[in-house]
Structure formats: structure tokens, C-alpha cells
Amino acid sequence: MWKKKQKSNEDYYLASQWTLMGRKLKKHKLAKLSMLILLILYLGALFADFLAPYSLDEFDALYKNSAPSKIHWTHEGEFIGPHVYKLEKTIDRTDFSVKITEDTSEYYKINFFVHGSEYKILGLIPCDIHLFGVSQGSNGGSGAKIMLFGTDALGRDIFSRILLGSRISLTIPFASAIISFFLGVTIGSISGYFGGGVDIVIQRIIEVIGAVPQIPLWMALSAAIPPGISTVKMYFYITIILSFINWTGMARVVRGKFLSLKNEDYVMAARLSGVSTWKIIWKHLVPGFMSYLIVSITLGIPGSIVGETSMSYLGLGIKSPATSWGVLLQEASSVTDVASNPHKLIPIIFVTITVLAFNFLGDGIRDAADPYK
Amino acid sequence: MEENAYKSESIPESAPKKTLPEAVGDFFKKDLVQYIIKRLLMFIPTLFLISVLVFFVIQLPPGDYVSAHIAALASEGEFVDADYAAQLRADYGLDLPVYEQYFKWVKDIIWTPTDSTYYRLYGSHHNWKYSFAYGRDVWDVVDDRLGLTILVTAIIMIFQYAVSLPIAVYASTHQYSVGDYVSSIIGFLGAAIPNFILAIVLMYLSYKWTGNANVGLFSQEMLQNGVHLYNFGDFLKRMIIPIIVIGTSGTCGIIRSVRAQMLDEVGRQYTLTARAKGVPERTIIMKYCFRAAINPTVSGLGGVLSSLFSGSTVTAMVLNMQIQGPVLFKALQAQDMYLAGAIVMVQAVLVVIGILFSDIALAFLDPRIRYSGGGR
Secondary structure (H helix, E strand, O other): OHHHHHHHHHHHHHOOHHHHHHHHHHHOHHHHHHHHHHHHHHHHHHOHHHHOOOOOOOOOHHHOOOOOOOOEEEEOOEEEEEEEEEEEEEEOOOOOOEEEEEEEEEEEEEEEEEEEEEEEEOOOEEEEEEEEEEEEEOOOOOOOOOOOOOEOOOOOEHHHHHHHHHHHHOOHHHHHHHHHHHHHHHHHHHHHHHOHHHHHHHHHHHHHHHHOOHHHHHHHHHHHOOOOOOHHHHHHHHHHHHHHHHHHHHHHHHHHHHHHHOOOHHHHHHHHOOOOHHHHHHHHHHHHHHHHHHHHHHHHHHHHHHHHHHHHHOOOOOOOOOOOHHHHHHOOOOHHHHHHOHHHHHHHHHHHHHHHHHHHHHHHHHHHHOOOO | OOOOOOOOOOOOOOOOOOOHHHHHHHHHHHHHHHHHHHHHHHHHHHHHHHHHHHHHHHHOOOOOHHHHHHHHHHHOOOOOOHHHHHHHHHHHOOOOOHHHHHHHHHHHHHOOOOOOHHHHHHOOOOOOOEEOOOOEEHHHHHHHHHHHHHHHHHHHHHHHHHHHHHHHHHHHHOOOOHHHHHHHHHHHHHHHOOHHHHHHHHHHHHHHHHOOOOOOOOOHHHHHHOOOOOOHHHHHHHHHHHHHHHHHHHHHHHHHHHHHHHHHHHOOHHHHHHHHOOOOHHHHHHHHHHHHHOHHHHHOHHHHHHHHHHHHHHHHHHHOOOOHHHHHHHHHHOOOHHHHHHHHHHHHHHHHHHHHHHHHHHHHHOOOOOOOOOOO
């Protein structure tokens, strides 16, 4: 018993900073839940082709602006499992209004592992199996579709597009946050550590970049990138360039911390023992305020996810048929859209959940990284 | 979330025993005037660099207003010959090299020319050159909406701080309580939902519940009679949706950073000492912890201003607000470069002034901060 306790104490005292953080993080329920959600979302993005019943360029004019497919369980009073009905267009002869109704004469069972459009698993292995979908009707008919979250104005499945769009919405903001993190820490630490003329010049540059609004920068950059490259690539370029602008906030904070930390005894000791400047910065100073840095990364990612939606609203981001969550929300950009097709707001749920998950994860890490608690 | 750079340690020393007016008087006497003069002088290189960057960014897209204009005419089936285009470019000075255009632009900003081509062409003094799309002086167009833009931004900013600071203090003193979680989630939701979606949904709800979508900042009646005291209430009512939409997107950041800072401060030894000495909890929180915790928020003031200008553009387009954002967007689209440049410059100047104010406020919050050398 006593030995066991001693062992656990030993573990505690010998544990590295990261191990301790990991342990505390495990106790933070909300952070754990957020991690799980993010894991699911990222796996969803990785296997989007398989999970999505339709590909990016499949559309069906019959299903324009249609509400989510109703999934039925019983057909003519008889239980036959989950199935959908085909939609049918009828024209009212009296006032020539078009009505879309379900054609209940024939049912289409929802099957798993059905053949659909071709894709490559992880970009390598060609395959055409999708997790679920509808194939043949009970009387051998075809043409029914399953639209879990309804369709957009061109009759494309929103569920598939959310999954396929998450590949962009979940990765490019991440890359941008990481790049601006490294730039911010590097430039901020140089500014704070060396001080003097270097500091003054860097601070003026930060002030200048921070003062110029983002929208002109976006517009100029997206117009200046040569035409002819794919929109995804263009968006990637813009994000990278923007992260070269976004580092300023981080740099200011890092500089402030360095100004106060560089005179600490342990830095002096390291310097006297001949440790290189680069190593002092990354090994001795940066870990001192790791909690803040991690939080600002986890807060920076949702910031750029939301930013992407605004840019798509202005028509500056990705353009169809390539898609992202922001592009999907463009469909909900007027009151009439929202009023007549509320299902077009579904992508917002994904944006919100992702942003919340990142924020709560950041919160959990902050609490875990706080060495005094 | 910026940390003030001049602070060496976050443990406040005991505050000097002075009444507030005395402290303010002292503060202004000592080095503030000198400091402000120094900073105002520093505006010159900063604004010069900003103007270069702005001009460069605006010139970055290929083509110019004339080519955009000709393309627009061509799409309507009108043919424009090359001579006419060249003539237009010469009239507007667009045929000059970029650096020459830049210097002419800066010259115009500094002093208004009376003998320019524009004067001869259009018979008016050109302030900051000519807006092609509007056919008016740039400053005329900017001035139209400048006052309202500043008013709206100021109202939203006051709302942001008035809402987020009390919530942050509450959340930090009641960590992991229900109130903490609820305020966190509401704050996060405000940041997570894109502005334009929130604006549309609120407009829809407002239409459903009150029968009025509250679009635009002015009613028909206000546009005819102007805003007076008796209809100012209506104006404020129309501000509700913009305030909620633009305001909530920023409150989250403020709540999070102040809460985190407060949590750090509450755990420090001086708090324990004060508590042991029997200082009332309220005084500890408000006078010591809050004062120290608000520091990064105050130094981030300039950044908040800049993000308000950018963030309000999309909202203003959705809600049809008569502020500068949409004008800037259209000017950039049409390559109406002098107008776009002027608006960006005005916003940048406001941001730089905001940074100056935030630095002054910082010194006031933390008496140890000395901007002039020595005296540490």
C-alpha cells in the first residue's frame, strides 16, 4: 500500500510538463467531449467520400431546394425498414402551379455499402462504395435520392456537401493558425528578446499591418493571384498569405512576455552557461507561457473558420462546385432563403459545433497548463 | 489579448495614497504631454508606411477603373475604342507609373490643389482626388457616412465592453458555476455564428414578431425630417440588431481573455495577503485583480476597432446600414481606387488613434508604466 503510494508520488514528481497537462486534461469533461467531437469531425473529413452518398458534382433538378428527405418505416401499413419515396412533379391545371409531392406507389429501401460515384480512398485506392444510399425501387424503378439535410438551389445534397466541404473548412484554417503562430512567436520573441532598434522597427511594422482592414487585403490578394488555378488552391494561397498578416497580435503578446521574462535569473543562468539564443528562446522562454500560446491557437482556428464564411458571403472565397461550409451558407444569404428553406441553415450547426469544440478544448488546455492549480 | 509590454511583473505595488483627481492631475503634468507629442510625431512615419501599403494593396488587382468601366460598358453592348480609353486614363492620371500616382495622391491628401486637371475638368476643388464611380470628390463621399460610422462603431464598442466586462468578472469569481458555463456558451455562440447569418435570422424573427424587419438605420420619416430628439428612440431601436450582431462577435474574445487573466490574478499571493488582512472581497476583486486583469484588453483596443470596421462591413451589407463598409467594398470591386484608398486611410488613422488612446489608458491603469525613459 505504502509502496504504491510512493510509486504514484514518484510518477507525479518525475512527470514531464506534457504528461501532467495530459493528466489534468483527462479530468476536464468538456474538453474531453470536445476532443471526441473534433476527432469525429476530422475522421468524417478524412472519409468524406465514403460517408457522403453523393459526390460534389452530382445534382438532380427535380430535387431543387427540397427539404430533408422523409425517412419512412412502414409502407402501406406494413413494416419494411427505413425507406424513402421518389419525388414527383405535378402541375396543377387550374393555376399552373408546380407541386412536388412524394410518389408513394413505390418505395426505395435505404441500403448500406451501395455502389455510387467513384472516388479514391485517402486519395489512393479507387472505390465506388458509399456507406449508405438508395438503389433500386421495389418495382425496379430508379431515380430516388436520399437527401438527409435537403438540397440547395441546384438540387445538390447538402449532407454530402457538408462532409466534403469539411475537408477545406477544417484543414485550411488549421494550417493558417499554425503558420501565424510560428511567425508570431518567432518575430515577437526576436522583438522582445533583443529590444532596442529591432524592437522599434518591428513594432511599427506590426502597427502598420494591424491598421489596414482585412477586406481590402482579401480582395486585392484574391484578385492578384493568377487566374486559371483551381479555386481550392487559390483559397489556400489566400489563407497562407493572410496568416502572414495575422501573426501581429500573437507577436505583440509574445514580445510583452519576453520583455518581462528575459531578465529572470534562469535566463541569465542559461546565457552564462553558453546556451545559444535560439535555444534559450524555444527551450527556456516559450514553455514559460505555453498555456497562453495553446489557447490562442485553439481560439485562432475557429476565428478563421468563421472568417471563411464571411469571405464566402462576399464571394471572395471558394466557388462552386468546390465547396466549404462558408460556400454552403451563401445559399442562406437573404431573409427569403431562410424563411422558405430553413434547412439551408443546417451547415451553421456544424460551424457552431466545431467552433464551440475548439473553444472548450482550448479552455481545458488552459486550465490543464496552469501549473499553479 | 495583448499583454502590455512595459509591465515587468504583474504584482501591483500598494497604490499611492492620493485622491483620484490628484492622481489624474499628477499624471497629466508629468510626462503625458511629452509622451503624446512624441507619439503624434511618430504618427508621421506610421501613416506614411500605411499609405504606401494601402496604395500598393489597392493597386494589386490587375487593371484599373477605366478597364473595369469599359468592361461594364462592353457587357451592355457599347463599344469603346482604344483612343477614348487612353484619353480617359490620361484625364484621370492613370497612365502614370504607380509611384508617380502614389506621390500625386499623397500630395493631394496633404494639400488641396487648385490648378489640377480635375479642377479644369470638373470645376471643383478636389479633396483627396476624384471618385470615378460617384462622380464626386472623394472627401465628399467619405464625409457622407463618416460621422455615422464613428457613431455606430462607438455605440457597438461601448456595448461590447459594458456587457463583457461584468460577465467576465462574474465568470472568473464563480469559476465552473452554472453562470460561468452559460455565459461561456452564449459568448462562444456569438463568436461561432457568422455575422451575416445572425443578422438574417434576427431580421426574420423581428419581421415575424413585430411585423417590421428593421432594415437600415433610418426610417422613411427620419430620412425626410432628419434625426431629432423625438425620433432618436426609433434610431436606437434600429440599432438593436446591428449591436447584437456585431457586438456579440467580439464579446467572446474579451470575456475569455479577461476571465483567464482574472483567474491568474485571483490565485496570486497579493490577493491572499489582502484577504488575510481583512480587505473586503469586493475591493480585492475590483481594485486589485480587475485593474491588473483588464490590462491586455485595454492594449488590444486598437485591434478591436480595426476588427469592428472589418466585421461591420458584411453585417452592414445584409442590414442595409448607411455606414462606410459597403461603400468601401463597392469601391474596391469597381477599382475606384482613390475612394477605396481614402476610406481605408481614414479607418487606419482611427485605429492608430485608438492605439494611442489605449496606451494612455494603460499608463493610467498601471502607474508603474513610464513611457519616457528613466524613472523606473
